[in-house]
Amino acid sequence: MTDMPVTNVRNFAVLGHTASGKTSLVDALLFKFGVNDRKGTPENGTSMADWTDEEKDRKISIRAKPFDGVFKSASGSSYELVMLDTPGYADFAGQMLSACSVADAALIVVDAMAGVQVGTNRAWRQCEKLRLPRAIAINGLDKENADFGAILAGLQSIWGARCLPVTVPAGGRAVSVLAGGDAVQEHRNRLVEAAAESDDALLEKFLGGEALTPDEVARGLRASVLAGQLVPVFAISAKTELGLDELCEGVAAYLPSPADRERADADGRPLPASPDAPLCAFVWRSIVDPFVGQLALVRVFSGTLRAESELLNVTRGAKERIGTILRLNGRKQEQAAACRPGGIVAIPKLKQTGLNDTLGAPGSSFRLPAIVFPNPVMAFAVTPRTSGDEDKLAGGLSRIAEEDPTLRVERNAETHELVLSGLGDVQLNAAIESMRKNSKVEVNLSTPKVAYKETITGRGEGHYKHKKQTGGRGQYGEVYLRVAPLPSGETEWFDDAVVGGTIPNNFMPAVQKGLVEGLQRGSLAGHPVVNVKVSVYDGSYHDVDSSEIAFKIAAARALRDGLSKARPVLLEPVMKVTVMVPEHNMGDVTGDLNHRRGRILGMGSEDGMQVITAEVPQAELFQYSSQMRSMTGGRGSFEMEFSRMDVVPANVAQKVVAEAQKNRQEEE
Numbered sequence: 001m002t003d004m005p006v007t008n009v010r011n012f013a014v015l016g017h018t019a020s021g022k023t024s025l026v027d028a029l030l031f032k033f034g035v036n037d038r039k040g041t042p043e044n045g046t047s048m049a050d051w052t053d054e055e056k057d058r059k060i061s062i063r064a065k066p067f068d069g070v071f072k073s074a075s076g077s078s079y080e081l082v083m084l085d086t087p088g089y090a091d092f093a094g095q096m097l098s099a100c101s102v103a104d105a106a107l108i109v110v111d112a113m114a115g116v117q118v119g120t121n122r123a124w125r126q127c128e129k130l131r132l133p134r135a136i137a138i139n140g141l142d143k144e145n146a147d148f149g150a151i152l153a154g155l156q157s158i159w160g161a162r163c164l165p166v167t168v169p170a171g172g173r174a175v176s177v178l179a180g181g182d183a184v185q186e187h188r189n190r191l192v193e194a195a196a197e198s199d200d201a202l203l204e205k206f207l208g209g210e211a212l213t214p215d216e217v218a219r220g221l222r223a224s225v226l227a228g229q230l231v232p233v234f235a236i237s238a239k240t241e242l243g244l245d246e247l248c249e250g251v252a253a254y255l256p257s258p259a260d261r262e263r264a265d266a267d268g269r270p271l272p273a274s275p276d277a278p279l280c281a282f283v284w285r286s287i288v289d290p291f292v293g294q295l296a297l298v299r300v301f302s303g304t305l306r307a308e309s310e311l312l313n314v315t316r317g318a319k320e321r322i323g324t325i326l327r328l329n330g331r332k333q334e335q336a337a338a339c340r341p342g343g344i345v346a347i348p349k350l351k352q353t354g355l356n357d358t359l360g361a362p363g364s365s366f367r368l369p370a371i372v373f374p375n376p377v378m379a380f381a382v383t384p385r386t387s388g389d390e391d392k393l394a395g396g397l398s399r400i401a402e403e404d405p406t407l408r409v410e411r412n413a414e415t416h417e418l419v420l421s422g423l424g425d426v427q428l429n430a431a432i433e434s435m436r437k438n439s440k441v442e443v444n445l446s447t448p449k450v451a452y453k454e455t456i457t458g459r460g461e462g463h464y465k466h467k468k469q470t471g472g473r474g475q476y477g478e479v480y481l482r483v484a485p486l487p488s489g490e491t492e493w494f495d496d497a498v499v500g501g502t503i504p505n506n507f508m509p510a511v512q513k514g515l516v517e518g519l520q521r522g523s524l525a526g527h528p529v530v531n532v533k534v535s536v537y538d539g540s541y542h543d544v545d546s547s548e549i550a551f552k553i554a555a556a557r558a559l560r561d562g563l564s565k566a567r568p569v570l571l572e573p574v575m576k577v578t579v580m581v582p583e584h585n586m587g588d589v590t591g592d593l594n595h596r597r598g599r600i601l602g603m604g605s606e607d608g609m610q611v612i613t614a615e616v617p618q619a620e621l622f623q624y625s626s627q628m629r630s631m632t633g634g635r636g637s638f639e640m641e642f643s644r645m646d647v648v649p650a651n652v653a654q655k656v657v658a659e660a661q662k663n664r665q666e667e668e
Contacts, residue, residue: 004070004080006273007257009342011082011299013064013099015126016109017119018088021139023049023061025109025238026085032244033069033081035329048330049085053437054430061087062430063403064095064285066297066344067329071248079252082344088119090637091424091625094373094406095285100126101371102284102299104342105225105255106134112146112237115154118580118635121607124159133225133256135232137247141169142237152233158608159231164190166232166254167246174235174243178217194230195220218253225254226261258342263301265358265366271302273341279303279311280366281339281359286402287346290438294402295326295346296353298339301368303361305339314360314367318352355405373405375641376421378625380428381449383418385442394418396439400431407431414528415449424625450619452656453571453645454522454529454563459484462562465540466554477550479503479511480538483562486531495535503539503551510548511536514555523564524653525660530571530645534559570648570656573618576601579628580609581636588631596620597649615643 014022023042026049031039040046045056048067055062068082084099100106106127110120127134138151148169155163165187167174177187196206198220206212212220224230232254236243258273265271271280285297298305305311307325312318326346327336339345353359356370384393394409397420401407407422422428432443465478486493494512503511515534522529536555577598581589590600590612598616605611621640628636648656 004078004340006259006275006341008077008079008252009082009257009340010079010105010251010255011084011103011258011342011344012105012107012251012255013084013086013096013103013132014107014109015086015096015100015123016088017111017114017117017123018060020088020109020111020114020117020119021238022088022109023047023085025137025139025236026067026083028238028241028244029081029083029248030067030069030329032241032248033071035067035069035332051330054434058426058430060089061085062089062092062095063087064099065328065330068327068344069329071252073249073252077252079248080342081248081251082342084344088123089424089426090119090122090629091422091427092404092406093122093423094404096123097126097373098284098371098405100130100132102282102344103132104258104261106132107251107255108134108136109139110136110151110155112138112140112148112151113143115151116158116608118582118609118637121580121609122637124607131228133228133261135166135225135234135250135255136163137234137236139236139238141235141242142240148235155233161190162194162229163231163233164194165235166191166250167235167243169235169242172242174246176246178214191221192217194224198223198227198229222254222256226256230254258301266369267367269366271366273302275304275340277302278364278366279305279359279361280364280368281305282368283353283355283357283359284371286355288399288403289348292326292333292348294350295348296350296357297328297344297346298359299344300339300341302341302366305343305345305359307335307337310362311359312362312364313353313357314364315357316352319362320350320353320359322347322350324348354402371405374423374639376406376408376423377621377638377640378424378428379419379421379448379622380432380445381415381417381447382420382432383444383446385444389441390418392439393441393443396435396441397431399438400435404431412448412451414451417448419448424629425623447622450572452525452527452648454524454527454568455531455571456483456485456529456563456566456568458567460562460564460566462558462560462565464554464557464561466550466557467545468550469545474542474545475547475550475553476542476545477507477547477552477554478540479514479536479551479554479558481555481558481562482535482537483559483566484533484535486533490533493533495533497535497537498539499537502541503536504541504546507541507546507548507551508536510551511539511555514552515559517552518556518559522568523560524568524570525657526664527570527660529563532563534562570653571645572648574615574643574646575618575621575640576643577612577614577616577621577638577640579612579614579636579638580606581612581632583610585632585636586610586612589628589636592627592631596624597652616640617646617648 086096195217263271280302281300287295358367397409468475519529598614601613
């Protein structure tokens with residue numbers, strides 16, 4: 001609805017734990033708004049939101065998707081509700097992050113039986129991080145033994161008294177707290193108090209014993225939600241449509257419009273949410289549509305995006321020609337003439353624009369900050385089953401990664417493996433299955449090799465004389481060198497200490513090249529060598545038989561000799577891990593981390609969950625995502641990032657070295 005006033009637009013992300021009913025709620029609202037002619041559900045494969053084959057097969061949401069419809073309130077005003085349905089599964093947390101980054105508010109859906117779960121906590125933490133105004137919908141109140149009061153008490157015990165009910169279930173319907181009677185008087189009093197606390201004038205009136213008018217209460221509650229001081233709670237059932245009218249009224253009344261949220265670009269300059277301001281729009285998702293091709297999903301923050309126009313990709317400094325603009329509702333794609341602040345549309349076939357790019361009017365310099373996605377926590381090495389499919393495989397994986405920024409595809413320069421990494425096994429398996437269907441490539445998956453490195457802990461001397469005579473001109477070069485640990489803070493690793501011309505200057509570049517190549521394969525297990533200083537101090541040459549290749553070989557083998565005498569050790573990547581689990585899983589999780597050679601750094605609590613910080617070798621973490629889920633019944637989650645390289649314990653290193661020697665013998 002391009003002519004809808006910006007003040008009547010509500011753009012919000014629908015968040016929560018998997019299976020809490022987020023998608024069912026979106027489907028029910030789309031049916032209510034007349035966007036869909038029937039009420040779909042994920043369970044029977046008719047969902048308008050979970051419409052892809054992967055989502056139907058797995059019965060979970062995999063991608064964040066925009067929907068919008070028009071709600072006509074009881075007051076007669078019309079509102080455009082722009083909803084972003086998001087996955088609740090931890091493996092697809094990057095999709096939730098993308099949606100939250102471009103939404104003006106959030107609606108967190110909580111299951112009326114399970115209450116706050118790990119996915120609920122994850123959603124809440126994301127809202128806190130982005131300072132996103134939010135409301136909560138307790139869903140599934142049609143279920144037997146559903147207890148609204150108990151779930152509400154649980155919310156308040158974790159997130160505080162700012163979680164206040166706006167509607168409560170009574171007699172098979174949702175009753176407005178503000179319009180209710182004695183049964184909800186206590187809730188009503190707390191709402192009115194929250195409204196008064198949002199404004200000094202209202203608070204003075206309230207403390208003076210004067211009653212606030214309904215308009216003053218509504219205005220105060222709206223301001224309180226925007227400031228994050230109030231989180232309105234609604235009672236609903238997406239299945240029976242209990243409380244959906246009241247929910248929509250509450251969204252319209254209390255959640256902010258684009259004009260209410262103060263947005264700024266990366267330099268802190270304000271972006272007015274006016275259709276008449278200069279255009280500033282942001283690409284928050286990229287889709288590969290099988291029929292249309294590349295689609296850039298764009299949120300308009302300022303100005304008006306128009307079809308058949310010329311824009312500037314401010315991020316890349318490149319011009320873009322906009323042809324068609326598409327408004328998406330699941331499979332439905334409708335052409336739109338324009339999109340104003342708060343709206344989300346798809347632009348097909350942009351040539352130089354991708355995820356995290358800012359689009360503006362020609363000459364614009366407004367640029368929005370990029371979304372920072374979580375680091376991968378799980379990885380597979382991927383190889384094609386059919387020889388010759390390597391290029392096809394790499395291309396297919398790259399296309400999949402374009403749609404999901406938390407997927408990473410890279411050729412490891414040290415292990416030479418093609419590695420696909422992401423946030424969990426479900427995400428990775430879904431990506432592989434999608435690639436298999438689209439690219440027609442069958443693959444094998446395996447645990448990636450660890451990118452070990454080697455270093456030395458002592459000093460050593462190395463020597464090698466390369467002498468070869470086969471008739472005619474021979475090969476001759478001799479190198480003496482010393483190796484030692486590179487002093488901390490020093491970057492110059494090579495020292496030419498030759499005196500008297502025992503190695504002519506014209507052969508020193510070849511010597512250095514031999515050392516560089518030698519450092520790529522250490523003396524222990526053939527891994528790259530780091531933090532070593534090499535001093536070449538003597539050698540010999542032959543007037544006829546010496547050559548660059550001879551000195552290169554001599555240097556590399558002298559280095560290997562020196563390294564082997566300098567107490568070499570193996571280094572492994574160590575990751576900093578933050579684990580969040582329910583309290584009753586603490587013993588199992590800490591014991592498991594210790595078993596994985598982990599070192600516990602600290603413990604704490606956050607949002608009703610226990611938080612463990614530890615350092616764990618990467619070799620012990622490749623399958624940790626699925627094992628953590630099994631250990632905690634799906635309630636645990638973790639994040640990790642590279643910390644440092646550390647010495648591998650002798651018993652573990654012995655196995656790594658033995659395996660490397662075995663592989664070397666097989667290669668020979």
